[in-house]
Amino acid sequence: MVQSERMIDIAGVHKTFVADHGTVTALEPLSITIKEGEFIAIVGPSGCGKSTLLRLISGLDQSSGGTITLDTAGRKRPVGFVFQEPVLLPWKTTLENVRFPLDTANVSRLEADRKALDLIKMVGLAGFENALPRQLSGGMRQRTAIARSLSDDPQILLMDEPFSAVDLLTRDTLNDELLRIWQSTGKTILLVTHSVEEAAYLADRVMVMTARPGKLKCVHDVTLARPRGEETKLDPAYHALVAQLRRDLRTPGGERS
Amino acid sequence: MVKRLIAWIDYSLALVALLVAWWFATGPMAMPTYLLPSPLRTWNALAGIAVTGELWLHLGFTLQNIILGLVLGSVAGIALAYVMTRFQKLAVWLDGPLVILQTAPKIALAPLFVVWFGFGVLSKVILIFSLVFFPVFIGACAGFRALDPKMKDLAKLLGLGNLQRFRQIELPAAMPEIFVGLKIGAVQALVGAVLAEWMSGKLGLGYLMTYAGATYKTPLLFAAVLLTTFLGQLMHVALSILENRLLYWKGVKK
Numbered sequence: 051m052v053q054s055e056r057m058i059d060i061a062g063v064h065k066t067f068v069a070d071h072g073t074v075t076a077l078e079p080l081s082i083t084i085k086e087g088e089f090i091a092i093v094g095p096s097g098c099g100k101s102t103l104l105r106l107i108s109g110l111d112q113s114s115g116g117t118i119t120l121d122t123a124g125r126k127r128p129v130g131f132v133f134q135e136p137v138l139l140p141w142k143t144t145l146e147n148v149r150f151p152l153d154t155a156n157v158s159r160l161e162a163d164r165k166a167l168d169l170i171k172m173v174g175l176a177g178f179e180n181a182l183p184r185q186l187s188g189g190m191r192q193r194t195a196i197a198r199s200l201s202d203d204p205q206i207l208l209m210d211e212p213f214s215a216v217d218l219l220t221r222d223t224l225n226d227e228l229l230r231i232w233q234s235t236g237k238t239i240l241l242v243t244h245s246v247e248e249a250a251y252l253a254d255r256v257m258v259m260t261a262r263p264g265k266l267k268c269v270h271d272v273t274l275a276r277p278r279g280e281e282t283k284l285d286p287a288y289h290a291l292v293a294q295l296r297r298d299l300r301t302p303g304g305e306r307s
Numbered sequence: 308m309v310k311r312l313i314a315w316i317d318y319s320l321a322l323v324a325l326l327v328a329w330w331f332a333t334g335p336m337a338m339p340t341y342l343l344p345s346p347l348r349t350w351n352a353l354a355g356i357a358v359t360g361e362l363w364l365h366l367g368f369t370l371q372n373i374i375l376g377l378v379l380g381s382v383a384g385i386a387l388a389y390v391m392t393r394f395q396k397l398a399v400w401l402d403g404p405l406v407i408l409q410t411a412p413k414i415a416l417a418p419l420f421v422v423w424f425g426f427g428v429l430s431k432v433i434l435i436f437s438l439v440f441f442p443v444f445i446g447a448c449a450g451f452r453a454l455d456p457k458m459k460d461l462a463k464l465l466g467l468g469n470l471q472r473f474r475q476i477e478l479p480a481a482m483p484e485i486f487v488g489l490k491i492g493a494v495q496a497l498v499g500a501v502l503a504e505w506m507s508g509k510l511g512l513g514y515l516m517t518y519a520g521a522t523y524k525t526p527l528l529f530a531a532v533l534l535t536t537f538l539g540q541l542m543h544v545a546l547s548i549l550e551n552r553l554l555y556w557k558g559v560k561k
Contacts, residue, residue, distance in 0.1 A: 110460055131464050137457040141479050154475065182556050186351050224483040 056121060057206060057238045058084040058107060063116035065102050075263035076102045079116060082242070082257065082269065086121070086205070089232055091249035092242045093295060099264025100242045102105045104131075104208045107240065122205050125239075127151070129200030130237075132209040136191035138183040144170060144194050145179040150204040162201075170196040172231060189220035200235065209241045213248070225252060229278060246295040250288055251278060258298045267298060340368025344526035348531065352526035356515075366534060368510040372428065373500045373542070375376025380496075381489060384443030385481075389473070392451040408423045409445075414502060421507045431503035431511075438499040439492035450481025483557060486550055493542050497529070501535055512538070 065077040079100035085092055090265055092100045105111040107118055108129045109280035122128035131143040138147045144187055146153075147164055183191055192212060199207060213221045225248060232239055243249055249256045256270045272291060282288055322391040326346060332338050333345035338349060356362040417434050424430035454477060464471045504513025514530050519527035 108464060110463055126466055127464065131460075133457055133460070135457060137455070137461050138475065139458075140478070149477075154465055154471055184558060225312070244400055262373070 055086040056083050056119075057086040057088070057214055058082075058240075059117075059119040060084075060122070061117050061119075062109070063103075063106060063113045063118055065099070065106060066109070066114045076122070077106075078263050078265035080266045081116075082266070084238060086238055087236050089252060089254045089259060090242065091240070091241045091243070091253035091255075092259060093246055093249045094259030094264075094267075095244075095261045095299065097264065098259040098261040100259050101210050102264065103259075104210050104240060104242055105201070107206075108136075108208055120206065127204060129208050130202075130204040130205045132192075132195050132199045132212040134209070134211045134214055134259055136183070136188075136195040137199075138191055138194055140183050143180045144175055144180055144290070147194055148197045148201050152197060155202060157202075165203075166197070169200055172196045172234075174227065187220075189216045189224060192216060192224065193227075193262065196231070200231070200237075205238060207237045207239045207243070209239065211242050211244060214244060214290075220252075226279070228252065233277065246292050247283075250274075250291045250295060251282060256295060257290075258295060262297075270294065320408070335372050341523060341525050344529050348526040349529040353526070353530040353533075356527070356530070358410055362534075365510060365512050365515050366536045366538075367529075369500050369504065369535075369538065370509070371388065372431045372435055372503070373538075375428075375497045376433045377439050377489075377493060377496050379432070380426065380436040380439025380481065381443045381490060382484075384440045384488065384492075385447045385478075385485060388444050388451055389445035389477070392448065405444075409441045417499075417506060420503075426507040428440070428471075434503045435496045435499040438495035442488040442491040443494065444486060446484045446486070447481055450484030451477060453484065486546075486554065490546060492541070492548055497535065497542065498540050515518060 060083070061081050062079045063077070063081070064079040065074070067074045067076055080099075080103065085190065094100050104125065106113045107120070108131050110131075133229050139150065143148065145163070147168055149162045149166040152165060154160075157165075163212065167179065171287070175190060176191055177184065178190065184192070192215070196212070212301055213224050216224065228239075228241075229252060231237075241249075241252060250272060253272050255268055256272060258267045258270065259265065260267045270291065274285060274291075298305060329343075330346050333343055334339075344352070353362070356365075359396065387401075391401060413434065416437065420430040420434050420437075424433055458476050458480065463477055500511070501513035501516070504511035505517050508514055512535050515531040515534075516528055519525070519531060
């Protein structure tokens, strides 16, 4: 994987909210540079500002200071976003949901259908093109959401605890599929998760964040060989990293949730 | 399929039973016609005005007013609800006046509408409008307010324009609640239409009733009453079809 260009440049970004009893610091000044094609996992307890960071990068929220520079050449939609819940439109079929970003960008139906069908195949939902969200399982809905986030081909994919609502077995499968998708598309991915195992298994680098106030505690390089699979989970280095991440989260300031 | 067939048979049997009871009361029990006309006499009265074309004139007028009132009332109810959820300030200002208007019995305003808007179509449509508006408005408010905030995030991420967001996300998401209001509004619309025709004008099923009542043409009165029942059924079926088309995704099919 060639990792040269700076895809996301975050410099001193912070965020404070005004609440009833004064201001709350959601995120203390944070700086990091993320390269193109890099897979970053962000772990931390609730309230550590990891979701806030994603919302700031996506432009859903405005930071209170600092700069975020995306190397996406002025695209209208630089990032794809996968929420914790699938957030599908319940009146649209799988195909229509995946096609939705294209339909609303006036892409021709023919091309939109082609792209959407490719993505549906890629996330393993072939045969469910005309199913409504309520007819799909939780894992299938989340796959649909992933396909939708990729449909207008963003260079950056932001994922906010995307697999926390699905069962563990499905989660393992989805993790492997995510790796496969990442390898075949070369996207830059930022994945927020509660699971240190998931973070160690997937990422090139793991950002550890602590809560109240939310801040970046440290960043770990993950040197485990690619491609990763079941044997990775037997690697002592993997277990060492998982244990290290757990310790990082347990030390004061890193309250468990 | 079999279930539907059984439902139809049940429905038909109930109607037949009702018809037999009606016939029994007028035939063997010999109820006088001015109290309860026989099914045959009622049918003849109906056929009589159908042949002269009078029936279609009255039915058409009532139906037209109901449709106009329903469409305009729904559009206005949805529009105001949407504007109010988008602009919270407006909601604060309008809340008081709206509660007063909403709780005012619209039927009691009917004579006022006649004074203000005349004996013609306008006063009737306005009465129906006022009856349809509030249930749809309240339903739409609930629907727009219940929108998942994540949907707003989605719209923002995709950079949707106001119109796109309304048509693609907000309106369809609020449709179940809007429909609850619309169904109540439709029943009210029929009541309003008949009532408005009782009070003024020389057209419509409501007028036909007052005319038949005043001239002791009980069979004709019965025919008119049955027609309004039929009209109510028709609207119910039409709305159910529309609901199944628009809300199939909820899996509401009964």
